[in-house]
Amino acid sequence: MLVNPVAPIIQAEPWQVEAACAEVGPAPWETHLGGISDLNRHALSICSGCQVRQKCLDFAMRMEGSVRTEARTCIYGGRTPAQRAALARRRKKAA
Ligand code: SF4
Secondary structure, X not given: OOOOOOOOOOOXXXXXXXXXXXXXXXXXXXXXXXXXXXXXXXXXXXXHOOOOHHHHHHHHHHHOOOOOHXXXXXXXXXXXXXXXXXXXXXXXXXX
């Protein structure tokens, strides 16, 4: 059972119960003005040890291009919004 919702994720996904961010709260995963804060770096370090990192990234990539605010501003799967946008561009080119 989650103490708090998985930080950057609003929509319930079964793998969230294993998320390393589940008990931290959302603030470290929120980016502002395109920059990366010390708090964001802390979030990225938590993501790096998260056992559902790939599922989280897959989830985020399905939202890529979405109008949902968290999809544009939050860290998911150990990647910043800018990194996910770059990954989406690479995948599109490779397709
Ligand atoms: S990869 Fe990061 S954002 Fe995703 S569930 Fe794990 S800790 Fe949370």
